[in-house]
Amino acid sequence: MFRTLIFAFALLLGSAAPANTPPTKITVMAGGLNHPWSIAFLPDGGVLVTERAGTLKLLHNGQLRTVRGVPRVLATGQGGLFDVVLHPQFAANGLLYLSYAAGSFKANATYVARARLVSDQLRDVQVIWKADPSKRGGVHFGGRMAFLPDGTLAITTGDGFDYREHAQKLDSPLGKVMRITDAGKTPADNPFASQPGAIGSIWSFGHRNPQGLAFDPVRQRLFAHEHGPRGGDEVNIITRGGNFGWPVATHGRDYSGATISPFKTYPGMIDALVVWVPSIAPSGLAVYRGRMFPEWEGDLLAGALVDKEVRRIDLDEAGKVIGQQSLFKNLNARIRDVRVAPDGAVWLATDSEQGQLLRVSRQ
Amino acid sequence: MFRTLIFAFALLLGSAAPANTPPTKITVMAGGLNHPWSIAFLPDGGVLVTERAGTLKLLHNGQLRTVRGVPRVLATGQGGLFDVVLHPQFAANGLLYLSYAAGSFKANATYVARARLVSDQLRDVQVIWKADPSKRGGVHFGGRMAFLPDGTLAITTGDGFDYREHAQKLDSPLGKVMRITDAGKTPADNPFASQPGAIGSIWSFGHRNPQGLAFDPVRQRLFAHEHGPRGGDEVNIITRGGNFGWPVATHGRDYSGATISPFKTYPGMIDALVVWVPSIAPSGLAVYRGRMFPEWEGDLLAGALVDKEVRRIDLDEAGKVIGQQSLFKNLNARIRDVRVAPDGAVWLATDSEQGQLLRVSRQ
Numbered sequence: 001m002f003r004t005l006i007f008a009f010a011l012l013l014g015s016a017a018p019a020n021t022p023p024t025k026i027t028v029m030a031g032g033l034n035h036p037w038s039i040a041f042l043p044d045g046g047v048l049v050t051e052r053a054g055t056l057k058l059l060h061n062g063q064l065r066t067v068r069g070v071p072r073v074l075a076t077g078q079g080g081l082f083d084v085v086l087h088p089q090f091a092a093n094g095l096l097y098l099s100y101a102a103g104s105f106k107a108n109a110t111y112v113a114r115a116r117l118v119s120d121q122l123r124d125v126q127v128i129w130k131a132d133p134s135k136r137g138g139v140h141f142g143g144r145m146a147f148l149p150d151g152t153l154a155i156t157t158g159d160g161f162d163y164r165e166h167a168q169k170l171d172s173p174l175g176k177v178m179r180i181t182d183a184g185k186t187p188a189d190n191p192f193a194s195q196p197g198a199i200g201s202i203w204s205f206g207h208r209n210p211q212g213l214a215f216d217p218v219r220q221r222l223f224a225h226e227h228g229p230r231g232g233d234e235v236n237i238i239t240r241g242g243n244f245g246w247p248v249a250t251h252g253r254d255y256s257g258a259t260i261s262p263f264k265t266y267p268g269m270i271d272a273l274v275v276w277v278p279s280i281a282p283s284g285l286a287v288y289r290g291r292m293f294p295e296w297e298g299d300l301l302a303g304a305l306v307d308k309e310v311r312r313i314d315l316d317e318a319g320k321v322i323g324q325q326s327l328f329k330n331l332n333a334r335i336r337d338v339r340v341a342p343d344g345a346v347w348l349a350t351d352s353e354q355g356q357l358l359r360v361s362r363q
Numbered sequence: 364m365f366r367t368l369i370f371a372f373a374l375l376l377g378s379a380a381p382a383n384t385p386p387t388k389i390t391v392m393a394g395g396l397n398h399p400w401s402i403a404f405l406p407d408g409g410v411l412v413t414e415r416a417g418t419l420k421l422l423h424n425g426q427l428r429t430v431r432g433v434p435r436v437l438a439t440g441q442g443g444l445f446d447v448v449l450h451p452q453f454a455a456n457g458l459l460y461l462s463y464a465a466g467s468f469k470a471n472a473t474y475v476a477r478a479r480l481v482s483d484q485l486r487d488v489q490v491i492w493k494a495d496p497s498k499r500g501g502v503h504f505g506g507r508m509a510f511l512p513d514g515t516l517a518i519t520t521g522d523g524f525d526y527r528e529h530a531q532k533l534d535s536p537l538g539k540v541m542r543i544t545d546a547g548k549t550p551a552d553n554p555f556a557s558q559p560g561a562i563g564s565i566w567s568f569g570h571r572n573p574q575g576l577a578f579d580p581v582r583q584r585l586f587a588h589e590h591g592p593r594g595g596d597e598v599n600i601i602t603r604g605g606n607f608g609w610p611v612a613t614h615g616r617d618y619s620g621a622t623i624s625p626f627k628t629y630p631g632m633i634d635a636l637v638v639w640v641p642s643i644a645p646s647g648l649a650v651y652r653g654r655m656f657p658e659w660e661g662d663l664l665a666g667a668l669v670d671k672e673v674r675r676i677d678l679d680e681a682g683k684v685i686g687q688q689s690l691f692k693n694l695n696a697r698i699r700d701v702r703v704a705p706d707g708a709v710w711l712a713t714d715s716e717q718g719q720l721l722r723v724s725r726q
Binding site for chain 1: 390391393394395425426427671693694695696717721
């Protein structure tokens with residue numbers, strides 16, 4: 001009498017369901033998380049999750065434990081504990097990296113600390129990098145990280161909102177993608193490493209507030225997306241020394257409605273791969289490489305806070321954007337992070353005082 | 364490298380895991396529900412869910428549709444659309460029953476309407492019963508329903524908070540379990556059907572605010588639980604004409620801390636099967652009868668709003684309470700309803716402006 005329920009949880013932007021809409025199910029792995037921000041998968045099956053207010057939790061066998069030893073963060077506005085990523089040789093060295101806001105409301109910065117995870121304790125915690133000099137205010141910190149295949153670490157910083165012109169300045173750490181060694185040093189081959197007056201860790205500039213960063217090992221591309229002003233969210237392919245235009249070239253307007261720039265593109269500045277008008281407020285980005293959803297192979301999965309969904313950006317073999325799809329809209333949840341687990345399942349962190357870790361698997 | 368994760372989602376009140384703690388997984392079937400209140404399973408695999416503000420939704424193939432034709436409800440305080448139950452012959456006649464608060468803040472009552480579900484439309488909507496006369500205020504409406512094996516319908520009413528002495532009065536509809544025919548009439552065998560001045564639909568009395576009602580077809584017992592005052596939540600076995608004591612006998616105190624009654628038991632009044640001190644704020648009740656969790660066969664599953672869990676009340680073969688277990692605590696969610704689906708999975712509705720329908724199945 002009761003038939004098997006098939007719940008697709010996929011809502012198309014268009015009307016017809018394409019062949020690449022696999023049936024999915026969404027499992028609650030943990031709930032009651034206070035604004036979870038980022039997810040990392042441990043080799044032993046444990047899952048780390050940051051909570052913005054400054055706690056790092058470890059999910060293991062259905063139980064959430066608090067990891068002790070997290071540095072003190074500035075938990076105000078958008079500030080707090082952001083990303084957690086594992087060292088590429090984590091299985092051997094136990095090293096992880098945390099990004100976070102620290103300091104005071106009047107003088108703060110995006111920091112990166114390195115630590116060794118021993119059971120549920122951080123040891124040898126060391127700040128290896130900070131966005132120096134400090135800025136003022138509680139918004140636009142960036143804060144995503146990704147290891148690159150050469151063992152260096154990419155980090156995003158925001159423009160601090162009140163400092164948008166800094167995104168174009170090479171002596172400011174704001175509005176950048178940075179690249180450092182796993183010990184926090186400036187790699188000699190960084191584009192401005194030997195330019196007088198420039199910050200050596202800068203890898204690319206002209207960003208507003210990038211909250212998604214993911215490296216595709218197959219195409220060897222670093223993708224980032226960023227919150228634009230009203231109507232100017234972007235996905236970019238990050239290149240060495242690239243200028244991504246903010247605030248000179250943008251599709252967005254100021255929240256007041258005022259024009260920010262007459263230019264949507266500008267000579268010498270790199271156009272976005274995708275522009276979202278209106279804004280979706282993207283946070284969390286993954287390149288899908290996994291066995292569970294071959295339909296999505298190589299595609300980008302971007303979390304959306306305002307649109308309350310995951311946006312799949314369909315890329316063809318050449319890496320060209322051929323479409324977008326709205327996923328998991330039925331959750332009606334602000335999505336803060338999207339990650340692909342080692343088994344190919346997609347994990348989501350929902351942004352709420354009662355946030356959840358959700359696992360999307362094949363039905 | 365990545366081992367299979369087994370998430371038990373079962374937290375024991377004690378320390379050791381008993382044999383009756385099966386591994387479970389929790390799947391999000393729908394999200395973004397505005398204070399979902401009750402769940403009903405259609406024979407075709409669809410699932411109905413009420414939202415307290417007054418909408419009835421139908422989940423089918425992962426899509427939520429709004430069912431049109433729901434009567435206008437009084438959505439204030441605890442009032443609104445409550446329960447939805449199917450007629451025992453729903454497959455043949457398409458009839459369903461809705462309970463809800465209607466009227467104004469100054470004069471309102473708990474109503475029961477009957478309607479025919481045709482696709483996503485209610486037809487022939489008819490109010491078949493109301494708690495007459497009206498009361499004032501926006502709390503303690505009761506509002507759960509359950510069909511009994513003789514085809515009659517049981518309905519709970521609350522004491523309206525300001526009228527607690529009415530729970531003992533047979534000329535008041537407040538603080539009662541009612542029993543009516545499927546057309547809303549008084550069955551001739553109701554205990555007070557022929558008593559002058561009494562309301563004929565009363566089946567039992569002395570209740571405070573029962574928000575859980577479930578019939579066990581195997582033991583042939585009608586269970587109800589009710590919100591007590593501070594520290595006096597109860598589970599009762601409802602019997603014909605029974606007086607369950609409120610407000611004469613209670614384990615609870617007033618919210619002020621004042622004593623309500625010197626009596627915890629009283630001659631002629633029926634003691635509770637379970638008393639929860641402190642209160643868990645129960646809402647939603649199911650008797651587990653299903654194939655998926657034989658460990659729970661015949662047990663009661665009670666949702667808890669304040670305790671944010673499901674409380675399993677372990678009953679032995681004779682129906683005696685032999686223990687309690689806290690389930691799904693990791694969700695950290697206020698549980699408004701608990702139902703057992705035809706396949707034996709347990710469905711939960713979480714109480715929030717972004718409420719979810721969750722399906723608990725065996726891992």
